[in-house]
Amino acid sequence: MKSSGRSGKRRSILAKRETGIDTRSRVVPHRPVLWRVGIGTDLHRLAEGRKLILGGIRIPFNKGPVGHSDGDVLAHAICDALLGAARLGDIGRHFPNTSPQWKNASSLLFLRRVRQWLDAAGYSIVNIDATVGLEQPKLAPHIAAMEKQVAAALALEPGQVSVKAKSGEGLDAVGRGEAIRADAVALIQACC
Numbered sequence: 001m002k003s004s005g006r007s008g009k010r011r012s013i014l015a016k017r018e019t020g021i022d023t024r025s026r027v028v029p030h031r032p033v034l035w036r037v038g039i040g041t042d043l044h045r046l047a048e049g050r051k052l053i054l055g056g057i058r059i060p061f062n063k064g065p066v067g068h069s070d071g072d073v074l075a076h077a078i079c080d081a082l083l084g085a086a087r088l089g090d091i092g093r094h095f096p097n098t099s100p101q102w103k104n105a106s107s108l109l110f111l112r113r114v115r116q117w118l119d120a121a122g123y124s125i126v127n128i129d130a131t132v133g134l135e136q137p138k139l140a141p142h143i144a145a146m147e148k149q150v151a152a153a154l155a156l157e158p159g160q161v162s163v164k165a166k167s168g169e170g171l172d173a174v175g176r177g178e179a180i181r182a183d184a185v186a187l188i189q190a191c192c
């Protein structure tokens, strides 16, 4: 195994001398990148008297996220996953929490804007997978509605969006019922 590693290294050095291209690099020059993946996470503190909105769906509960906008962690994590996949920055840069424009804004608006920017950059969305961490209430009865709403905001088919829920098992801020979090990954494709 050692000798094949050495010969592979030698081949790559020779190829670099001849072509100027380092073949050990995982990125092959001149080949367009067709698929890109992005990750997004979000965490908000929970407080009594705030509305609990996830994926644009209002969920009855006595607590909700504290935030400048509607505090929709699911929408925020998905925005960041999509922006990251397209290397277009992050949600804080595009929708700063210091701007009065986004005060109490519906985060579905953020999703719609992000979709427009991806379109403009030449990307289509393949699929999104997300997990919401919340101790209470149980989200299972609302999952399908969230998937449908997020898909609609992004002009996708419902089958392209997956939402899952997890409790915090009594541990950390989520488990103690003090916070809500979401994690999302997105796969996008260059249109040409």
Ligand SMILES: [Zn+2]
Pocket (backbone or CB within 6 Å): 042, 043, 044, 067, 071, 072, 073, 076
């Ligand atoms: Zn957020």
